[in-house]
Amino acid sequence: xxxxxxxxxxxxxxxxxxxxxxxxxxxxxxxxxxxxxxxxxxxxxxxxxxxxxxxxxxxxxxxxxxxxxxxxxxxxxxxxxxxxxxxxxxxxxxxxxxxxxxxxxxxxxxxxxxxxxxxxxxxxxxxxxxxxxxxxxxxxxxxxxxxxxxxxxxxxxxxxxxxxxxxxxxxxxxxxxxxxxxxxxxxxxxxxxxxxxxxxxxxxxxxxxxxxxxxxxxxxxxxxxxxxxxxxxxxxxxxxxxxxxxxxxxxxxxxxxxxxxxxxxxxxxxxxxxxxxxxxxxxxxxxxxxxxxxxxxxxxxxxxxxxxxxxxxxxxxxxxxxxxxxxxxxxxxxxxxxxxxxxxxxxxxxxxxxxxxxxxxxxxxxxxxxxxxxxxxxxxxxxxxxxxxxxxxxxxxxxxxxxxxxxxxxxxxxxxxxxxxxxxxxxxxxxxxxxxxxxxxxxxxxxxxxxxxxxxxxxxxxxxxxxxxxxxxxxxxxxxx
Amino acid sequence: xxxxxxxxxxxxxxxxxxxxxxxxxxxxxxxxxxxxxxxxxxxxxxxxxxxxxxxxxxxxxxxxxxxxxxxxxxxxxxxxxxxxxxxxxxxxxxxxx
Numbered sequence: 107x108x109x110x111x112x113x114x115x116x117x118x119x120x121x122x123x124x125x126x127x128x129x130x131x132x133x134x135x136x137x138x139x140x141x142x143x144x145x146x147x148x149x150x151x152x153x154x155x156x157x158x159x160x161x162x163x164x165x166x167x168x169x170x171x172x173x174x175x176x177x178x179x180x181x182x183x184x185x186x187x188x189x190x191x192x193x194x195x196x197x198x199x200x201x202x203x204x205x206x207x208x209x210x211x212x213x214x215x216x217x218x219x220x221x222x223x224x225x226x227x228x229x230x231x232x233x234x235x236x237x238x239x240x241x242x243x244x245x246x247x248x249x250x251x252x253x254x255x256x257x258x259x260x261x262x263x264x265x266x267x268x269x270x271x272x273x274x275x276x277x278x279x280x281x282x283x284x285x286x287x288x289x290x291x292x293x294x295x296x297x298x299x300x301x302x303x304x305x306x307x308x309x310x311x312x313x314x315x316x317x318x319x320x321x322x323x324x325x326x327x328x329x330x331x332x333x334x335x336x337x338x339x340x341x342x343x344x345x346x347x348x349x350x351x352x353x354x355x356x357x358x359x360x361x362x363x364x365x366x367x368x369x370x371x372x373x374x375x376x377x378x379x380x381x382x383x384x385x386x387x388x389x390x391x392x393x394x395x396x397x398x399x400x401x402x403x404x405x406x407x408x409x410x411x412x413x414x415x416x417x418x419x420x421x422x423x424x425x426x427x428x429x430x431x432x433x434x435x436x437x438x439x440x441x442x443x444x445x446x447x448x449x450x451x452x453x454x455x456x457x458x459x460x461x462x463x464x465x466x467x468x469x470x471x472x473x474x475x476x477x478x479x480x481x482x483x484x485x486x487x488x489x490x491x492x493x494x495x496x497x498x499x500x501x502x503x504x505x506x507x508x509x510x511x512x513x514x515x516x517x518x519x520x521x522x523x524x525x526x527x528x529x530x531x532x533x534x535x536x537x538x539x540x541x542x543x544x545x546x547x548x549x550x551x552x553x554x555x556x557x558x559x560x561x562x563x564x565x566x567x568x569x570x571x572x573x574x575x576x577x578x579x580x581x582x583x584x585x586x587x
Numbered sequence: 588x589x590x591x592x593x594x595x596x597x598x599x600x601x602x603x604x605x606x607x608x609x610x611x612x613x614x615x616x617x618x619x620x621x622x623x624x625x626x627x628x629x630x631x632x633x634x635x636x637x638x639x640x641x642x643x644x645x646x647x648x649x650x651x652x653x654x655x656x657x658x659x660x661x662x663x664x665x666x667x668x669x670x671x672x673x674x675x676x677x678x679x680x681x682x683x684x
Contacts, residue, residue, distance in 0.1 A: 199661045292641055306640055335647040336640075403624040414601060421602070423676055425665035434676045435602065443604030451603060455594070455613050456620060458601040472627050474637030479630075481638060514619045530641030554642070 109134035110262030111577050113315045114171045115322060117265065121167055128162050128170030131265070135172045135216065139263040142580060147238050148248075148258035150177045151185050152217035166212035173208065174264035176255050177218035178225055179310060180299040181205050184215075188301050189233035190223045192420050192427045192445030202299020203334065204268060204310050204327045211326065216264045219254030223447045224417065225275055225303045227251050228516055229509065232449040237506055240282060241578035242544055246503040249279030255313045256283040260578055266323055267313045272303050273405055274498075274523025276311045277535035281498035281547025284537045284576060286320045286564070287313045289523075291554045292530035293338035295324075296331030304412035305336070307405075307527040316574045317536060321345050321561040328557075343557050350566035353387030357563070358491035362398045363522050368500040375539030375546040376497050379567065383495075386566050393491060395483040400476050401525040406517055407460050407473035408528070413450075414457025420445065452513060481529040488553045493563050496522050498535040498547030526551055534560045537573035545573070589618050 109117065109131045120126045136155045143149060163169045175181055178188045180198035182205075187193045201209065208215075222232035230238045230253030238253045240246040241261040248257040252269030256279035259267050269276040271289035280287025288311045295310045302308060312323035325345035331337040359380060364373055380390045422428035422441030429444045431437030446454070460469035487494055501519055509516040526533045531551055538548035548567070552560045568574055594610045594617075605613065659672055668675040 196665050199657070199664060293644075332647075332649065336642075336644055338642065397630075400627060400630075403626050406620055407624055407627075418602075422667060423674055424662075426667070428667035431677055434679045437677050439602045439604040442602055443606075446603070448609075451605070451609070452613060452616060454601050454603055455597050456617055458597045459589075459593075459617065459621075462597065462600060469621075469624060471637055472632060473624075474639060475632040475635040476627055476630075477641075478635055478638035479632070481641060513616055514623060517620070528641075 108138070108262065110138040110265070114265050114319045117171055118167055121170055128164060128167070129159055131170045132159050132162055132172055132214065135263060135265065138261060139216070142241070142261045142263055145239065145244060145580065146241055146257050146261055146263070147236060148219055148254040148261070148263055149174070149217045150187055150189065150220050150235055150254070153215065158214060158216060161214045163212055169212040169214045171265045172214050172216045174216050174219045174255055174258045174267040175205070176221055176252050176267070176269045178221060178270060178301040179204065179268055181215060181218070184218060186218065186301070187235070188224045189221045189235060190445065190447065190450070191234045192441070194234070194427060196426055200299065203296035203331045205299065207327055219252070219258055219267065221254055222251035223450050224301065224413070225251040225270055225272055226413070226449050226453055228274070228278060228520055229504070230254060230279070231506060231510055232447060234447050239506070240503050241580055242284060243503065245505050246544070247282065247506055249282030249499070249503065251275040252313060253279045256280050256285055256287065259283070259285045259313050259315060261580065266315070266319055268310055268327070269313050270300055270308055270310050271527065272307045273409060273527050274520050276313060277498050277523050277533060277547065277549060278520070280313055280535045281545065282503040284545030284573070284578070285313060285315055286317055286534065286536050286574065287311065288320050288324055288534045288557070289526060289532060290324060290328060290557060291532040293336050294328045294340070294343070294555070296334040296337050298331055298333040302416040304409040305416060306412060307409060317561055317564040317568050318348060320534065321348065324557060340555065348561055348565040350562060350569050352383070352563050352566040355388040355493070355563065356491045357383055357388050357390045358393035358487055358494040359390055360398065360494055360496045361392045361394045363496035363500070366399070366521070367518070368497065369502055371541040372497050372500060372502065372546050375541070376495070376548065379495070379538045379548050382567060382570050386570060393487050393494065395487060397476065397479040397483050398525050401480055401528060402518055402521055404473045404476040404480065404528060405520070405524040406456070407469050408477065410453040410457030411461050411470050412457070414454045414461065417450070417454055449513070477528050480525050484529045484531060493556070493559060494551040496549050496551070498522060498549040502541055502544045502546070522549060530554060532557050532560055534564050536564045536568060538567070538571065539573060540576070589614050589621070
């Protein structure tokens, strides 16, 4: 086992005991990048290895734990493409707030990771620069949209990573790659410097190898930011060592997310997880959220509506790609037509349609009402339960190309993660089993600001069922345990 | 069923130039999604208030003090075409190059 296979907290302990040199960790990750990147393609941009090694400072332990950043979070001086042709030559002129926070601790950035263009997708196949592959099976997708970040953490080409989650874009790739991903409570992590997709749903969050790392990284990035008007001025989460004691805790298993189209092997893993929680002393009961099945149509009206408005800024005037045209308007239409990929265009068209005169009430306003009903279902469930659980994805990682031709089918696979964004809640995905050597993810959902509770529940499970210790054996080339 | 004329209308609203082939593809795919969205007609929501935001957010104001943290050079660095500190674009009106 190489250093690149360890977690951040394990490495920090080894460094503080002087058992390893800080530069050795970075070198191990760079070695992993060189060996795996040609197969996985997790990154869109990798910093010069010399520079990464030289960024290590003996007095700053986090400079020794390389972190990968999704390529829609601005890092000053580095490219920020959002995996789109329209931003292919864009260099970020400032740091996102989360990056400022990490820089205060001298975090060492490896590079920018691949995503579905503008974070729109569930497979990372919508990248203008080619797909990322799943480290557990190169024929399969890593999930999306933060597929590059999740694949990178799984393979050890970074120790941890940041992603963004609008409808599952952290949790679903974490599930598909066998790692841990947190979508925080809306408003707890600043969105300043995150390229906006759907502003009322987007949140930045950590992708890590285990729950402790997840809690640590979340503690560094959360907190109020005056540069984000939706950032909440609440007591920030501070890390304290987890105990995993969940005795007496009431856990609700969401009934509606265990039917409709679920892979039976995924359902089996979730049922096993229920037994584990019961063995740990928790009380698990089924709970019904009657409006949750309306989440997908609600989301696919609201998210494209917000996206169509947010993406209006890409017009070829101030930055990015510009196409020809005799007038400004012609130039803008051509720029957008040539610069955006198929999924982004599809969502801009859909969003513009549902916001256009005559359709606003029938679609957009109606979806906002369903959002209220869905959020109400959760509120009611949390009167009885401390946390809720479901699969993160109803299906196993699918093959590249399998769902590209049928957008609606791809959208339907987001059923378990979407409702959480609509309600603004925090949720974590952790590995809860393997089927034919493909990872399965368990989603744990809590009321707003319940991140510390989610970490305890997730940690309790993880300690009992250490699926998170498995590492992909890439192409028979054994790195791991 | 969405007509091609409607697709062209949305395309113009969105300032998004599509090819004939794309128009046909999106027409079909948008129809699929919109038909699926008709699922929202199953429930009477006339008495349900719309939820614009999940948390009780209000407008955030700050003192109107200029913060000079973005230089002209930074602002123009990514411009496709610039001249003497300005962004340059084709004419707004007319068709002369």
